Amino acid sequence: MTIPIYQADAFTNQLYGGNPAAVCPLTEWLPNETMQKIAAENNLAETAFFIKTPEGYHLRWFTPELEIDLCGHATLATAHILFTELGHNEPAIHFTTEKAGTLIVTRNGDRYTLDFPSRPPYPAELPEGLIGALGLGDKLPKQVLRSRDYFLVYEDEQDILNIVPDHSALSKVDAIGIIVTAPGKTVDFVSRFFAPAAGVAEDPVTGSAHCNLIPYWADLLGKNELHAYQLSARKGELWCEHKGDRALMSGNAVTYLKGEIYI
Structure with a gap:
């Protein structure tokens, strides 16, 4: 067959x-x-x-x-x-x-x-071991949130590029995945997504993560139309729109x- x-x-x-x-x-x-x-x-x-x-x-x-x-x-x-x-x-x-x-x-x-x-993230406690697993030393995110996945907000795009994750350590975090995000240099926001617990070390471009990212950045930036990059090695580009309880990408x-x- x-x-x-x-x-x-x-x-x-x-x-x-x-x-x-x-x-x-x-x-x-x-x-x-x-x-x-x-x-x-x-x-x-x-x-x-x-x-x-x-x-x-x-x-x-x-x-x-x-x-x-x-x-x-x-x-x-x-x-x-x-x-x-x-x-x-x-x-x-x-x-x-x-x-x-x-x-x-x-x-x-x-x-x-x-x-x-749309899946807006909500404030959450930082789980033990997550920061160390991202390879940024002692640098803490500006915000820790969660929806299905943990959602960490950093100061700028370079922070996101500097992340060198320990995938074995990340796989011990109790979540499907970990979203990291920051304002972009040439776009509204950038992100990366890690899901080693689901068998995906780093996902190149993640639509489900943008169900969280779109409402968060729309609210923060005060605009409903957004342009985004996901900064994996393969890189992805998304044009986004926040429409109440829906997220368009x-x-x-x-x-x-x-x-x-x-x-």
């Missing part, structure tokens, strides 16, 4: 940039164990699986270690494959998900806009491969 597989780089307009995600169209769900094994074999931050429904598509995401509740870049990659490879010709795609509700992706030329839930995507998986 075989199933199709595609891989696309999301939040970039260049191959080998942004965040790669695998996309697997299905006619019916495979056993969870099989989907988890495929994600581990792909060894990408996320592998997306979807099936057609009367309303649109049902979408799920797996890291190499676990099924995740929300993933932006793999949703963008899935929409890109549907629009460019699988003949979707409606102006929008509606994805139903178990834990994030309905997610809508629209296309405008070669840019896609994701309509995601736009970006490009490019197809890297298509083929078949034997299962």
